[in-house]
Amino acid sequence: MKVLVIGGTGNISRGIVAALQHRNHEVVLFNRGQHRDPPPSDVRIIHGDRQQRDDFEAKVGAEEWDAVIDMISFNAEDAASALRACQGRVGHFVHCSTVMTYGPPFSGINLPETAPLQGESGYGLGKVAADNLLLESHARDGFPVTIFKPSYTHGPGMNLLRQVGGDGSWIDRLRKGKPILSAGDGLNYFQFLSSRDAGFAFTDILGRSNCFGEIYNIVHPQARTWDEWHRAAAEALGVDIEIVHVSQETLIAMAPERFSGLRGNFGHTQIFSHEKLAAALPEFSPQVPVTESVAENIAWMDKHNLIPDSDADDLEDQVIEAVRNLPRIR
Template sequence: MKVLILGGTGVISRCIVEQLLAAGHSPVLFNRGTRKELFREDVEWLIGDKNDADTFQALVRPHRFDVVIDMISFNAADAALTVQTFKDRAGQLIFCSSTAAYRRPFRSIPAREEAEALVDDPAFPYAYHKAEMERYLHTVIEGGEIPVTIIRPSLTFGIGGANMGVLRQNVNIVHRIEADKPLVVFGDGTAPWSFTFAPDTASAFAGAAGNERTYGQSYHATNEDLHIWEDLYLEIGKRIGREPQLVHISSQLLHEANPALFGHLYYEKQYSGLFDNAKIKRDIPSFRNGITLAEGLDMMLRWFGREGHPVDVEKDRLEDRLVETYYRFGDELKSLF
């Protein structure tokens, strides 16, 4: 199949490209063309910016695709541009949404697709706009314009990512453990979660491509390796042979201090992150979700070491200030009694 990936160089999408190549398909990447070094094999590229709608449509107009995988639509308008552009020149559209689009708290645990509702509160913009995108796509499905499949990843770690940790501090976590500097954990650290890694998530998209069972359907695609949030830091400590020091700060206080930085904690991650994958396993037998937390973190640590990631000094200082505030509040609290 000839498969166009809108994006193609992100954490999940680069794995999709690799899996499509391994399966003998012909992936074509549409993006700004700044990261061609990611793929050893000869991959066709269309260079452009989807935000420039006229140029984007003119660039793809001469082509037809069996499948288009859209990894860069974040709202209904983005998705509408994809639908209007490809409804007559593609056999299927696959959109990347997010489990963040589910309303919290869940009605079912592990969460099942048919049991959950989409966010309708704009307070957490990322989740709200993904939900609005899905509501639009359901009108497309109902109208029969073109076969549409929606995949909802949960929090996914992978090579190239910058989203690990409360502050999304990545290699700073290793730095702080090695330097005996405390790490901030939101809440009491016991919120249940299944951490997912990019090669597994990518198998959902690759397996949905050209798969008629997925037409008109929505799926989450997540790990089922049960953990709590503290395990992320404790397991990294095990991998590097040092026990981390953890301090716990309320997700509500963090959000009130900086909604932009900590909204994902307050609106999403303080709740259960457990998902039932029966539906996707039924319809996409090639879907994989077996990378354990230990295996995935080994992959990430090898990447950190291989590329020599520098410490984010600004985030390190912010975490120092949060830790200092935590201890100062504790001392003031004790003085009350």
């Protein structure tokens, strides 16, 4: 198949490109050519900025595509432009949405694709608008769209994240034997999927007409706690870990500029059902061990000097010391 990936150099995208090449598809990318990591040398690049609508639509619309995977559509305007470029010229169009369309606030756990769309962030609302426009085009005109909703997908191309946010200096803290913070009791659940595994789901759905007009959560079927995730990072580094638990609201009260983001994402248990995708794509089963995928992610951060010196910012140490020195009832 001749497959266009709009984007193609980010975290999930590089897993998709690798999987497409593994399946012997012809891969073409559309992007600005500005990513720090060049794509594989045997991949054709169409350079452009999708925000330059006329240029984007002319370049993408100049060819016929067996499939298009859109990784950088964030609102209805982006989706409408993709429709104008691809309508009548694509066999299958896959749009990357997000589980942030469901919340927070989330309506429950193990959420299926029919769950209420309660996301309040600009990111989530923009994806809802893009999803709706594409689904309306399918219902009205038969546009062959499938929508994937990833949760946290990790790998080379972005920093390895932890629950309380911040930059990559938490990896330096682990290497130096410093304790790290965790919000609450560390038992909030999340689903952590390797971008290598995600790439095969995006690839292997292509051409399946029974998936047109459908939405699929693309998540790891095994939920992990944040403490388990942090321990996986320590295992990948070959170090011990000390986790200091502090309530989310206490963290936000002590340093709102650092920790307020917890309310908008990682401070919530997030589990989404994978059953619909498993039924449509029974061969999809994540294979990459978590310590291996985490180690790959950290190696990429090291390569690009994205792990700052944790000694340069002592806020975490101050929070940990303050909590440890709180008076206790004996």
